[in-house]
Amino acid sequence: MGARFPFSAVVGHDDLRTALLLNAVHPGIGGVLVRGEKGTAKSTVVRALAALLPALEVVAGCRFGCDPAVAADCPDGPHDGPAERRTARLVELPVGATEDRLIGSLDLERALTEGVRAYQPGLLAAAHRGVLYVDEVNLLHDHLVDLLLDAAAMGRAHVEREGVSVSHAASFLLVGTMNPEEGELRPQLLDRFGLTVAVRASRDVGTRTEVIRRRLAYEADPEGFADRWAAEDAALAARIEDARGRLAAVVLPDAEVRRIAGVCAAFEVDGMRADLVVARTAVAHAAWRGADEVAEQDVEAAVRLALPHRKRRDPFDEPGLEEQQLDDAMRQGAEHAADDPDSDPDSGPDSGTDSGPDDDPDGPDDGGGLPPDASESTSDTSSQQQPGGSSGERTHAPAPSFKARLLQVPGVGEGAPGKRSRARARTGRVVRASTADGSGLHLVGTLGAAAPFQAARGRSGPGLVLRGTDLRLSVREGKESNLVLFVVDASGSMAARQRMSAVSGAVVSLLRDAYQRRDKVGVITFRGTGAETALPPTNSVDAAATRLRQLRTGGRTPLADGLLRARRVLATERVRDPRRRPLLVLLTDGRATATGSGGDPMRDALRAAGLLAADEVAAVVVDCESGHVRLGLAGRVAEALDAVCLRLEELSADQVAGVVRAARAA
Template sequence: MPEAGYPFSAVVGHDDLRTALLLNAVHPGIGGVLVRGEKGTAKSTVVRALAALLPAIAVAADCRFSCDPDAPDPRCPDAPHAGRTERPARLVELPVGAGEDRLVGSLDLERALREGVRAFQPGLLAAAHRGVLYVDEVNLLHDHLVDLLLDAAAMGRAHIEREGVSVSHASAFLLVGTMNPEEGELRPQLLDRFGLTVEVRAARDVDTRAEVIRRRLAYEADPVGFAGAWADADAELAARIVAARAALPGVALPDAELRRIAAVCAAFDVDGMRADLVVARTAAAHAAWRGGDRVTEADVEVAARLALPHRRRRDPFDEPGLDDKQLDQALRDAAEAEGDGEPEPDPDPPASAPTPDDSPQETKAPPAPQGDGDGKRAGAPDAAFKARRLEIAGVGEGAPGRRSRARSGGGRTLRAASRGTGVHLVGTVTAAAPHQRARGRRGTALELRPDDVRRTVREGRESNLVLFVVDASGSMAARKRMTAVTGAVVSLLRDAYQRRDKVGLVTLRGSGATLALPPTSSVEAAVARLRDLRTGGRTPLADGLLTARRTLAAERLRDPRRRALLVLVTDGRATVPARPGGDPLADAERAAGLLARDGVAAVVVDCEGGPVRLGLADRLTTAIGGTGVRLADLSADAVAGVVRAARAA
């Protein structure tokens, strides 16, 4: 293991990311940083390097909650305090697989049962107080943990009410989350709770990429020597943070700049007032960072570029980021509204973090995908549907979400039992109490046996996988079917954005089936694939069902607890057999039978039209053991109702 971390100053490029982190270090009230970017872009490296720049803190010597000895928390569980010591600011990492007990803390069960006292065991929120809490892959964190995390970050305190313990302690920290958008998005209300957001991408400039490799190899060859070579630059940054923190209370926010902030936020039509407050705090921190004594237009511009990209999204399918021209126009309009005419010159131009190389890496969001008008494409999805909750019958054990009923580690407590997700204290004590005299109990401590332990059985919600198999052949109704189905998928994706579901799409056309949309929670990737769908050709229905079966089997191996629902949209007129010389419809029925044997819950949407109906889709419904619905009923509401009636997988 390396003996020294990678220096913050040695990071090549990522200027916006470094500036956002440093401004939060100056003013933690900004609310943290969300770092979005593709894999392999040094997101974690930059965040971990920040902790070394933070100044040491004084703490009460006997406090597990890092109380400031000069201003101790009056409600600290370890109060009163005696003595003081100094230690470096901590970087606390929250693993993706962590549970609620690890995050907020829990009852010290051993002391509770052996000594008869309610002792609290602090969690990561206590350890991160007055430091940095780093959540890698925050978009994969369970929703209830994200809720707890962001509530503590917003209030500066953690409140724990569980297992007979009521504890409140200070928990003010710099929150930094990283995520890869390809693996799914955060819910909008959680996204808004991060103060700033930054998009990072690997540089395409050859010289910059070469310098990244050169420095990384040098660090791996001699971590201590490499860190020493950048020690002076890091020390300079650390000194600037201390100086900026001291200067921050004296930074003035002129009324003209305050109105400019309000005008810019209004121009981007952001929700609520959090954006205005974050921009104001960030602008003040930037002014202090550059050594100014008042906020200027340049500070407001930097703050807006960091604080507004994730707040201007009006829909899950909108790309994050700001349009530079729109921001410039908003700033000009704000200046003209104040009667300035021309923006006042900045006598003290802003400075961001010192850049060790001459080729800074720009990080701008890509343009949103556009339709090309090709008549052979399915076209832009019809997003008119409003999705209701799709719920599979029965009780599952899938990944935490907000969809179907499930036995889980979270949710409401049902009962105590021999098997469950955590210790049920009352149930354990109740089971042990009748045997205390026989066991020769002495004093207040309970005499426990392994058979006494009872577990908590909870019921919550799980996320599901909805896989559409759609006929995209060249029949007369193909365009109509694709319009209706893409609209339903868009609605499901919008709903899945908040409920943490996965959605996939298999299309049938030509000589074979295509997995057009692999199971995903990434709405951006989903919409881009839907716009690229093509129609025409024959109908390989059997191959489509077999492709769906393979897809579901692969997902079952990847996540065996996630239940799936198959939605087949077809008129049943198969024209391509699964094997040479075979009967296309018979082969399709055999493939449907294999899915039924796998226990897949299914809905068949009958697209057959005209005065004469052959009932081919009904035969598939019987073979697959699912529920049928007509194309005229293919709306988000209708599909939702059918799904609730489908049998459990």
């Protein structure tokens, strides 16, 4: 394998490089989340960082990479061996990794052959004092993200499972990259990353030209290209080490503490984690630029990196800071910084980089250092403007939404992990042991199967004598995510009497529910003379919300076309992702006034609904008809679909108790 692309040779991405370098100086900042479109060198920049980290003193042979000076609590200790120097590691966590691979588990080989409880370290141990990189972190299973971020915040990993109780140091620079088009991280997980950076390809022709030149030169001669940038990388590495050394001496004046608190209060961020991250980042920024004291420029640079993902109040809010918002917040912060500290009886002079460990909601800090002189390199991280409506007969903004009741697919599936329908999965509670199917070894079942035959197999020592027929697998039951396909009637009858506004609000509520349950979503609309796929199935539910804002209404009601389009989309998705079960949600008043064949529109619609029912598609029909006189046409469509029919107002969990199980009983 050739040399990695040099960190110094990366063109642009100033914010990303600054965030990574600041975390390299002070790992206690909490890592970096890199958001960006595909093909923007996110992974290239992250992988290049490891070469800049200072070499480590480690205990020779220690599986946890312990520092010889503080190795007293190592599970492999006590250590009396020699120390050795090695480079910091870059450990990559695959999206499909298991919990055992991440945190470690019982060493089954020794347990079953020697009869001892031994711990096999995982990736968290391998990443200690290095970089842990998660590409496509938004696709990582939620329970793994929880474990990962807890360890990153606390600096330790705790394992309590299968008779093993182990705690070991796990201090690392956590970096996650993601493409927002493939789905978002939950807000509470976003908050656990210290800094966030949005990257996009430059639209400047000169910059793009230089990217092409450097990439082609690297591919032609990786070693030679790396050698040409070795001096610049070495200078950056030396600067990181110098900033780490001066970090503890950097003073955080009380005025700047009040400025930080004022800015965070102005953005109305939740909790105190944001204030602490901004403080640590500001100190790191000062250390990187060689200053002895934090100044306003350090706080502003820290705010740009630490607050964009923390100001979101809703899953569909765009991340980022608008310049006017930042200016207003910094102005408020300046007013607080100018306040007389003696006027507050609880305040007092404070210096240093951090609060005490008992006051830190993130857990104990490893006392590391802080990063770069990026006053000029913390460039635009502001979000894009919210998209407006598209041209058409009428554009309806979604009405205020409500808490949607849970819609589920019946039966037990085997789909992608999520939080909607029941499923057999690789995670979740163990329901039984099996010889045929399952995920992971069922230890008790295996030992129970082997135990009666130990005498017959001639066992004489402490270990067990096993045969292949003894092995049992764990059958687990958890929750799966589904493909939720919205089929929305956007005809003129729906647009009348502001009915579409209520429908839009209902769909947004269901989309928010899909976001929380990790579903894949798609949107089909029908109006005028046909149906269109407004949004092909995607994990990005905020993209669905954006398309909904651009929804055009008016014209006749080609209900049959909408259902047939849904059938084609579902058939395609069944081939692409056969394990993900679909849930069709049809929002209509049931009127059918247009047909492609020139026949009876309602008969064609019922025939199309029957085809979906024959495909065993779980469906829910939301009757959007209003007024005192109701024709009940949506109910006829629901009967043909073999689906549950709900009134629009019944989607609110606040008004209707219980859970709706869509389509037929399993």
